[in-house]
Amino acid sequence: MSEAVVTARGLRKDFGPVKAVRDVSLAVDPAEIVAVVGESGSGKTTLGRIIVGLTRPSEGSVTVSGRPQMIFQDVFGSLNPAHDIGHHLRRAVIRSGRRVPDVDREVVTLLERVGLGERFVRRRPHELSGGERQRVGTARALASAPRLIVADEPVSMLDMSVRVEILNLMARLRDDEGVALLYITHDLVSARYLADRVVVMFAGYAVESAPAEELLDDPRHPYTRLLLASVPGSSLDPAPAAGTVQAGEAGCPFAARCPVAVAECGRTMPPVAPLATEPSPGRWLRCHVEGAPL
Amino acid sequence: MRFGVVTLVLLALCAALGPPLAPYDPAKGVGGINEPPSAAHLFGTTGQGQDVLSQFLYGCRVSLLIAFAVALITTLISLAVGLLAAYAGGRTDDVLSSLTNVFLVLPGLPLIVVLAAFLPPGPVTIVAVLSLTGWAFGARLFRSQALSLRQREFIAAARLAGESRWRVLAVELLPNMLSIVAAFFVNQVIFAVGAEASLEFLGLGDSGQVTWGTMLFWAQNGSALLQGAWWTFVIPGLGIALTAFSLALINHAVDERTNPRLRASDLLRQAIGMRQRSAVLVTPVVRDA
Numbered sequence: 001m002s003e004a005v006v007t008a009r010g011l012r013k014d015f016g017p018v019k020a021v022r023d024v025s026l027a028v029d030p031a032e033i034v035a036v037v038g039e040s041g042s043g044k045t046t047l048g049r050i051i052v053g054l055t056r057p058s059e060g061s062v063t064v065s066g067r068p069q070m071i072f073q074d075v076f077g078s079l080n081p082a083h084d085i086g087h088h089l090r091r092a093v094i095r096s097g098r099r100v101p102d103v104d105r106e107v108v109t110l111l112e113r114v115g116l117g118e119r120f121v122r123r124r125p126h127e128l129s130g131g132e133r134q135r136v137g138t139a140r141a142l143a144s145a146p147r148l149i150v151a152d153e154p155v156s157m158l159d160m161s162v163r164v165e166i167l168n169l170m171a172r173l174r175d176d177e178g179v180a181l182l183y184i185t186h187d188l189v190s191a192r193y194l195a196d197r198v199v200v201m202f203a204g205y206a207v208e209s210a211p212a213e214e215l216l217d218d219p220r221h222p223y224t225r226l227l228l229a230s231v232p233g234s235s236l237d238p239a240p241a242a243g244t245v246q247a248g249e250a251g252c253p254f255a256a257r258c259p260v261a262v263a264e265c266g267r268t269m270p271p272v273a274p275l276a277t278e279p280s281p282g283r284w285l286r287c288h289v290e291g292a293p294l
Numbered sequence: 295m296r297f298g299v300v301t302l303v304l305l306a307l308c309a310a311l312g313p314p315l316a317p318y319d320p321a322k323g324v325g326g327i328n329e330p331p332s333a334a335h336l337f338g339t340t341g342q343g344q345d346v347l348s349q350f351l352y353g354c355r356v357s358l359l360i361a362f363a364v365a366l367i368t369t370l371i372s373l374a375v376g377l378l379a380a381y382a383g384g385r386t387d388d389v390l391s392s393l394t395n396v397f398l399v400l401p402g403l404p405l406i407v408v409l410a411a412f413l414p415p416g417p418v419t420i421v422a423v424l425s426l427t428g429w430a431f432g433a434r435l436f437r438s439q440a441l442s443l444r445q446r447e448f449i450a451a452a453r454l455a456g457e458s459r460w461r462v463l464a465v466e467l468l469p470n471m472l473s474i475v476a477a478f479f480v481n482q483v484i485f486a487v488g489a490e491a492s493l494e495f496l497g498l499g500d501s502g503q504v505t506w507g508t509m510l511f512w513a514q515n516g517s518a519l520l521q522g523a524w525w526t527f528v529i530p531g532l533g534i535a536l537t538a539f540s541l542a543l544i545n546h547a548v549d550e551r552t553n554p555r556l557r558a559s560d561l562l563r564q565a566i567g568m569r570q571r572s573a574v575l576v577t578p579v580v581r582d583a
Contacts, residue, residue, distance in 0.1 A: 054450055070454055078447040082469035088451075095456040140451060 004029050005148045005180045006051055006068065011060035013046050013204075020046040021057070022204035025272070028148060031178040033170070035195035035212065037185055037227070043204040044184045045073075048150040051182060064148060067097075069141035073153040075133040079125035085111075085136050086121040089143060096144035110139040114169060131162035138169060142179075149173070150182045155190065167194050188231055192216050197282065200224045203253035205269065210283040220275060220291045222258045252288070260292040298543030301536055309358045312351030320348040320504045328516075328523040338525035340509075341516025349504050350529050356505040357490060358537065360417050360424075364486035367425040369479045372432025377463050379433070380440035391437070397430035406489065410498035420499055424489050432478050439471050473548060480545040484538045491534050506530035 004027040013021040021043040028034050036044045049055040052068045072078035079088060089107040093100055100106045108118045114135040125133060134154055141149050151170065155163040171194055173179040185191055191198050191212065198215045200208040200223065208221040219225045228234055245251075245261040252258070255265040270286050277291065318324040323343030324335075331338045337346035379390035406423050413419040443449065444467070452466045468475075493499050494507025501508050509530040513519075518526040 049450075052454060054454065067456070070451070072447040072451065074447050078451055080448040080452075080466055080470070082466075091452070091457065092455045097456075137451075140455070144455070 006064045008062045009060055011050055012058045013050060014058045019204050024206045028180045028182055030180055031174050033174055033181040033183055033195045035183045035185055035191035035198045036201060037188060037191050037198055038201035042201040044201055045152055048152050048182060048184050052150050066147045067144055068148040069146040071137050071141050071149060071151040071154045073156055075130045075157050078137050079133055081125050085123050088140055092140045092143035110143055114139045130158045134166050148180045152184045207286045220285050221287045222260055223254050260289050262289055264288050298540040301540035305537055308351055309355040312354050316348035316351045318345040318348040320344060320352040328521050331525055337529050340526050346525055346529050349509050352504045353506045353509055360421055360490045361483045361486040363421045364424040365479050365482035368429040368432060368482050371429040372436055375433040376436025377440050380437045380444055381463055394430045394433045402427050410493050415500040420490050420493055424486055439474055440467060443467050443470055476548055477545055480541045484541050487534055487537050506533050
């Protein structure tokens with residue numbers, strides 16, 4: 001395996017009393033799509049912003065190769081309404097540091113790569129549909145030929161019919177151009193569709209990581225299992241009885257909600273460890289009660 | 295909108311071409327004392343026998359120049375302080391916001407009067423005094439707007455692309471604030487026209503200079519009201535009122551163009567052929583024939 005495009009070690013980010021990201025380490029390989037899933041407020045977006053350099057971590061380090069780019073969630077807010085599409089892409093090309101002999105030609109090429117054409121150059125963001133805007137956002141991210149793109153819930157604001165198109169576009173970027181993606185989402189179905197590996201976050205901690213199929217077929221962390229149970233059509237019970245363990249400051253933040261928590265869960269947050277039973281490469285977990293039946 | 299623009303253009307033409315067109319030297323006594331409007335003196339004469347029309351035309355230039363200069367300077371200061379505070383954040387924001395708050399709580403009119411009384415009288419002093427006391431509200435306004443825009447993702451995207459801080463401010467952020475900047479500028483012109491006239495009316499300007507404010511000052515000095523010489527104060531008063539009125543109309547039109555809510559109701563009225571403005575928005579209903 002070649003060298004990772006991003007390696008994050010021991011990331012922590014506090015916003016005042018809010019612990020947005022806690023002790024998260026992560027690596028993404030070239031042409032790998034890693035999905036980061038979790039509920040709202042679990043620290044996914046903050047992690048993504050730290051990795052691209054938009055947010056400075058309170059602790060920890062990030063090593064990235066090249067200049068990572070980001071595709072944003074808000075398709076209405078991610079393009080400047082005061083400028084046309086050409087401006088967005090031209091600036092991205094000019095600032096990319098690449099030697100481009102003909103910037104305007106490169107802008108058209110970028111638009112074509114994301115399935116749009118030259119006719120979009122002079123259009124303003126408000127003239128575009130949500131899907132088209134997200135394609136422009138993707139083209140802008142591609143302008144600097146990044147090795148890693150952080151996609152922050154790129155399809156959550158789009159129609160179901162458009163979502164697949166955008167997800168396919170991302171899969172194509174990985175397959176054809178070897179771009180690595182950190183795909184931030186709360187949608188497990190799309191994570192399974194797109195990602196090679198899934199990292200589950202809860203209350204700022206990365207609690208479980210595994211190859212996508214493996215994790216979704218055989219989740220080991222109680223939170224992952226509850227998350228999967230909440231997917232419509234799942235056979236798992238989405239609301240089992242809550243636990244009785246009091247979660248302490250140093251304990252696992254999920255302990256109070258965990259139906260299988262033990263006293264130790266309230267006291268200490270377990271370290272990252274490979275699975276105790278059937279360990280598999282690249283799979284790890286932070287749980288005292290690995291795989292306990294819910 | 296049309297009336298506002300036409301009036302303002304006429305006033306601007308007065309300011310630009312007025313002095314060469316003025317029939318008399320505005321400072322010289324060229325007629326009798328307090329002569330009512332006549333063919334020789336269309337707007338009558340003052341208590342010192344000067345021609346009111348000539349004074350109005352000369353005064354128009356100085357008054358409008360002062361007003362636009364104050365508006366331009368206060369808008370630029372407000373923008374610089376507001377944008378820098380919002381974008382830099384942290385200690386810079388604290389310092390600039392505190393400074394803005396200090397200027398906001400200073401009692402404006404007394405400070406203007408005190409400053410104008412201590413500084414040498416003249417248009418430059420008036421511009422300086424009004425600019426110094428008039429920028430804080432705008433800085434507050436622009437800071438809030440910029441803080442809100444700063445959270446938008448296109449700003450994050452520009453930063454990620456590697457744009458410099460100044461370019462993000464000037465090219466990405468500022469164009470989205472143009473309507474609010476334009477509205478503030480227009481309001482400042484209205485404020486400055488009134489404030490300049492007030493200062494000069496109180497005798498805090500250079501009373502030797504001909505402006506609409508000093509015309510009012512001399513009218514008051516010569517007891518024009520008691521003398522029944524209404525033309526000496528109504529004419530400059532009308533100039534001030536028309537300037538403010540035309541700008542207020544323009545301001546309202548800008549708001550109508552840039553405020554989506556107002557624009558939508560306007561389009562809807564046009565679409566259904568409604569002439570009267572209504573406080574209640576209507577829902578168009580299509581009926582089968």
